[in-house]
Amino acid sequence: xxxxxxxxxxxxCDRDMFDALSVDLQQEVHWLWHKDxxxxxxxxxxxIVLPGGFSYGDYLRCGAIARFSPMxxxxxxxxxxxxxxxxxxNGFQILCESQLLPGALLRNAQQQxxxxxxxxxxxxxxxYRIPVAHGEGRYYAxxxxxxxxxxxxxxxxxxxxxxxMITESANPNGACRNIAGIxxxxxxxxxMMPHPERACSSSLSNLDGKTLFRKWILDASLVG
Numbered sequence: 001x002x003x004x005x006x007x008x009x010x011x012x013c014d015r016d017m018f019d020a021l022s023v024d025l026q027q028e029v030h031w032l033w034h035k036d037x038x039x040x041x042x043x044x045x046x047x048i049v050l051p052g053g054f055s056y057g058d059y060l061r062c063g064a065i066a067r068f069s070p071m072x073x074x075x076x077x078x079x080x081x082x083x084x085x086x087x088x089x090n091g092f093q094i095l096c097e098s099q100l101l102p103g104a105l106l107r108n109a110q111q112q113x114x115x116x117x118x119x120x121x122x123x124x125x126x127x128y129r130i131p132v133a134h135g136e137g138r139y140y141a142x143x144x145x146x147x148x149x150x151x152x153x154x155x156x157x158x159x160x161x162x163x164x165m166i167t168e169s170a171n172p173n174g175a176c177r178n179i180a181g182i183x184x185x186x187x188x189x190x191x192m193m194p195h196p197e198r199a200c201s202s203s204l205s206n207l208d209g210k211t212l213f214r215k216w217i218l219d220a221s222l223v224g
Contacts, residue, residue, distance in 0.1 A: 002028040013052035020197035037070040047084035050091025063093035085189045092191035103141035109174025120157040128208040130194035137193040139175040157181035
């Protein structure tokens with residue numbers, strides 16, 4: 001599997017993502033430009049990554065303009081063919097705007113930008129300490145959609161405390177049901193608000209993101 005990191009005008013976590021994948025995780029990684037109209041050399045076994053940042057200045061809504069970029073049309077086709085797609089923070093917002101994932105990311109409940117380490121837990125109960133940095137990270141969907149996500153096992157990550165307890169106080173943005181990340185029904189598209197690429201190096205005193213990448217992105221038996 002190789003990775004392609006899409007760069008939009010306003011992306012600011014693209015280099016972090018590229019370095020985490022190529023240096024810390026020793027993967028083959030390529031840059032993809034938002035204006036390009038092809039995904040040459042990528043197969044459904046490969047993963048396209050939408051990094052964090054402020055694509056197109058977050059005008060209209062976060063991710064609303066990026067959704068119409070030429071490269072995103074190819075990403076949508078890649079996902080439809082079973083290809084892997086991973087979006088972090090602004091990338092998660094773009095995935096929801098593109099309707100590759102259900103729901104929307106709304107302004108944080110406290111109406112403030114939040115930037116700190118939080119804890120999240122996966123369906124197997126493993127806890128990760130991962131940084132968040134967003135102003136519009138409150139995951140929202142109607143009750144019927146939320147129930148479907150739960151029924152289908154599409155909720156991948158929830159905000160929790162350091163012991164893995166899912167509590168209101170552990171929720172940094174007011175997300176519905178403490179949801180921090182989800183996947184589509186096929187399992188090949190994943191979006192999350194926390195930044196695992198910022199927790200992949202011992203120089204940052206945190207390797208939890210590296211563990212998360214290996215478990216949920218690199219292991220083909222779990223995605224796709």
